[in-house]
Amino acid sequence: xxxxxxxxxxALVSNGKTAHGVIRYSSDETVAVVDPxxxxxxxxxxxxxxxxxxxxxxxxxxGLRFHxxxxxxxxxxxxxxxxxxxxxxxxxxxxxxxxIVSGLHELIGDDPELANAAATSGARIFDVRKPPSVPLFSxxxxxxxxxxxxxxxxxxxxxxxxxxxxxxxxxxxRKQRAVFVPTGQTAIMIAGWGISVDRVISDFAAxxxxxxxxxxxxxxxxLIVVEGQGAINHPAYAGVTLSLLFGSTPDxxxxxxxxxxxxxxxxxxxxxxxxxxxxxxxxxxxxxKPAKVLGIVLNTFGLSDAEAIAEIQRAGRxxxxxxxxxxxxxxxxxxxxxxxxxxxxxxxxxxxRA
Amino acid sequence: xxxxxxxxxxALVSNGKTAHGVIRYSSDETVAVVDPxxxxxxxxxxxxxxxxxxxxxxxxxxGLRFHxxxxxxxxxxxxxxxxxxxxxxxxxxxxxxxxIVSGLHELIGDDPELANAAATSGARIFDVRKPPSVPLFSxxxxxxxxxxxxxxxxxxxxxxxxxxxxxxxxxxxRKQRAVFVPTGQTAIMIAGWGISVDRVISDFAAxxxxxxxxxxxxxxxxLIVVEGQGAINHPAYAGVTLSLLFGSTPDxxxxxxxxxxxxxxxxxxxxxxxxxxxxxxxxxxxxxKPAKVLGIVLNTFGLSDAEAIAEIQRAGRxxxxxxxxxxxxxxxxxxxxxxxxxxxxxxxxxxxRA
Numbered sequence: 024x025x026x027x028x029x030x031x032x033x034a035l036v037s038n039g040k041t042a043h044g045v046i047r048y049s050s051d052e053t054v055a056v057v058d059p060x061x062x063x064x065x066x067x068x069x070x071x072x073x074x075x076x077x078x079x080x081x082x083x084x085x086g087l088r089f090h091x092x093x094x095x096x097x098x099x100x101x102x103x104x105x106x107x108x109x110x111x112x113x114x115x116x117x118x119x120x121x122x123i124v125s126g127l128h129e130l131i132g133d134d135p136e137l138a139n140a141a142a143t144s145g146a147r148i149f150d151v152r153k154p155p156s157v158p159l160f161s162x163x164x165x166x167x168x169x170x171x172x173x174x175x176x177x178x179x180x181x182x183x184x185x186x187x188x189x190x191x192x193x194x195x196x197r198k199q200r201a202v203f204v205p206t207g208q209t210a211i212m213i214a215g216w217g218i219s220v221d222r223v224i225s226d227f228a229a230x231x232x233x234x235x236x237x238x239x240x241x242x243x244x245x246l247i248v249v250e251g252q253g254a255i256n257h258p259a260y261a262g263v264t265l266s267l268l269f270g271s272t273p274d275x276x277x278x279x280x281x282x283x284x285x286x287x288x289x290x291x292x293x294x295x296x297x298x299x300x301x302x303x304x305x306x307x308x309x310x311x312k313p314a315k316v317l318g319i320v321l322n323t324f325g326l327s328d329a330e331a332i333a334e335i336q337r338a339g340r341x342x343x344x345x346x347x348x349x350x351x352x353x354x355x356x357x358x359x360x361x362x363x364x365x366x367x368x369x370x371x372x373x374x375x376r377a
Numbered sequence: 378x379x380x381x382x383x384x385x386x387x388a389l390v391s392n393g394k395t396a397h398g399v400i401r402y403s404s405d406e407t408v409a410v411v412d413p414x415x416x417x418x419x420x421x422x423x424x425x426x427x428x429x430x431x432x433x434x435x436x437x438x439x440g441l442r443f444h445x446x447x448x449x450x451x452x453x454x455x456x457x458x459x460x461x462x463x464x465x466x467x468x469x470x471x472x473x474x475x476x477i478v479s480g481l482h483e484l485i486g487d488d489p490e491l492a493n494a495a496a497t498s499g500a501r502i503f504d505v506r507k508p509p510s511v512p513l514f515s516x517x518x519x520x521x522x523x524x525x526x527x528x529x530x531x532x533x534x535x536x537x538x539x540x541x542x543x544x545x546x547x548x549x550x551r552k553q554r555a556v557f558v559p560t561g562q563t564a565i566m567i568a569g570w571g572i573s574v575d576r577v578i579s580d581f582a583a584x585x586x587x588x589x590x591x592x593x594x595x596x597x598x599x600l601i602v603v604e605g606q607g608a609i610n611h612p613a614y615a616g617v618t619l620s621l622l623f624g625s626t627p628d629x630x631x632x633x634x635x636x637x638x639x640x641x642x643x644x645x646x647x648x649x650x651x652x653x654x655x656x657x658x659x660x661x662x663x664x665x666k667p668a669k670v671l672g673i674v675l676n677t678f679g680l681s682d683a684e685a686i687a688e689i690q691r692a693g694r695x696x697x698x699x700x701x702x703x704x705x706x707x708x709x710x711x712x713x714x715x716x717x718x719x720x721x722x723x724x725x726x727x728x729x730r731a
Contacts, residue, residue, distance in 0.1 A: 266616030267616075
């Protein structure tokens with residue numbers, strides 16, 4: 024078990040997806056967070072829904088008094104590059120012998136200064152995003168016995184991982200053996216296995232997704248829930264989304280949306296509405312292995328309960344599907360509503376002929 | 378200028394896409410081809426449409442008497458791995474001091490035995506597929522002045538590169554400054570620049586496509602023609618296809634099909650018909666930057682002229698679009714039919730805000 028010091032300078036609230044996920048879902052404890060913006064307060068003061076009393080400090084040096092064993096890079100900047108301003112903080116962690124856990128595209132172990140410092144201090148480096156070698160997509164996943172549910176979304180960072188994790192918890196509460204499949208760096212930190220599909224060479228991205236569901240299937244589960252990535256019309260990342268859609272061979276999908284988004288973060292491209300999203304995701308699946316969207320998960324963070332309920336009702340009205348915010352209201356209702364829909368689909372194809 | 382000896386053992390006819398492209402379109406000469414299956418004949422004997430008198434030999438050792446300067450790996454096995462049986466041939470080329478030009482996923486320069494042999498003999502290694510570092514997709518390509526035409530397809534290896542090259546030649550015959558954009562290993566070998574988009578980390582694949590059209594735009598062309606990849610419902614490679622569809626920011630598309638295909642090579646997934654393909658490609662573009670399919674290119678290799686004409690007429694009838702086989706009948710007719718459709722589309726988004 025690790026004791027995490029999480030590095031998220033200026034980002035705990037605004038860009039702290041990784042920090043939030045690890046604090047909320049990891050079985051490893053977060054002992055402190057580095058964010059000068061909120062130093063002196065606790066995580067729970069700033070983000071009540073995380074239900075954490077971990078202190079927020081201004082630097083790694085201050086965080087050391089809480090006896091962390093690992094420094095986790097808790098935010099994912101656009102492009103995954105390491106900001107120079109963080110380098111001094113990471114070096115402080117390395118020199119204190121902390122394991123460095125990073126999901127950045129730019130691998131810590133490939134950085135000469137950081138790698139040399141780690142070699143000197145004996146600190147381990149865990150580059151979560153470093154992909155293993157994987158084969159091309161084979162179609163072997165079509166033979167998996169358990170139903171496979173994939174979370175799909177209207178943008179990045181809307182809660183596809185959270186929805187998948189909450190649904191797995193709900194399934195386990197209903198005595199179902201459900202396995203969560205991590206496909207991104209935060210989920211890998213939480214679950215302790217997985218592949219960051221967006222870091223795989225694009226020809227092999229579907230093959231990586233297939234290897235993950237095959238690995239999950241080895242546990243002989245009742246249900247496999249795959250963390251989705253991106254959005255099918257994201258200008259930069261849609262290719263990753265489609266690789267995962269075909270490679271994870273879903274039998275059903277759960278559509279996760281931030282209902283108030285109008286344009287992608289960083290791009291002026293309009294975010295699609297429910298009807299267009301369902302048409303595109305189901306339409307693409309229909310060409311290989313038909314899969315339906317069984318329900319809608321809404322991320323209503325920042326809305327009042329009344330506003331959230333109005334958005335949930337609108338989603339249900341517009342789609343005719345069960346809809347809920349699984350963080351605000353729990354996932355059991357949604358799970359019970361969609362579980363009757365978990366059955367194996369019929370692929371249009373067999374595994375690749377030898 | 379290089380003098381190519383092309384290595385395609387057992388593959389010149391059956392799996393020689395790279396060899397065919399280089400022989401037909403490269404300005405570098407092919408002096409001989411290694412394929413024991415057809416040794417003693419010429420390329421023109423076996424593949425008349427390539428219009429080449431290059432001799433076919435049984436081994437690299439035999440090919441040396443035609444004074445090649447480079448050994449080009451002329452076939453692309455599934456997954457891009459280097460078959461062990463080729464290793465002895467490549468070593469013979471290296472020991473003779475030939476430059477090794479390879480488009481395989483498995484980089485020759487990363488292979489200890491081959492790299493060591495090259496270091497000893499002084500042979501250069503050109504791993505065409507080795508990707509440069511590229512930024513994320515930015516949307517800067519939306520500001521390019523020239524119309525951008527992307528070839529899209531119903532499967533891999535149906536002729537998207539060839540259609541793009543023939544269309545560029547036709548445009549040049551009509552006194553238009555047309556630039557070809559290579560996105561795969563064969564096209565890079567032919568054009569001498571480009572990025573193998575399928576070899577780029579999936580998060581950056583759209584960014585790589587964008588960099589390529591931006592580079593083409595620096596020549597201030599009248600028309601940019603981008604080589605497409607894969608197919609939008611290919612079980613393994615669709616992610617690459619979508620990255621290129623969004624990243625190259627096309628204003629129009631040309632649909633390239635093998636009209637007799639019923640299932641993807643190696644997979645039992647049905648290949649889609651014209652209506653479904655046009656609906657999916659245009660439907661996805663419509664969410665970001667609308668682009669229409671302007672015409673159909675048919676690969677009628679192996680059909681009689683009468684059969685080919687029947688397929689071309691069926692394509693025209695089913696789609697209402699200009700259709701032709703640009704290899705069998707030349708690209709001028711199709712170019713003239715679609716050129717009035719070359720105009721800039723309106724993206725739904727601006728470049729990324731700084």
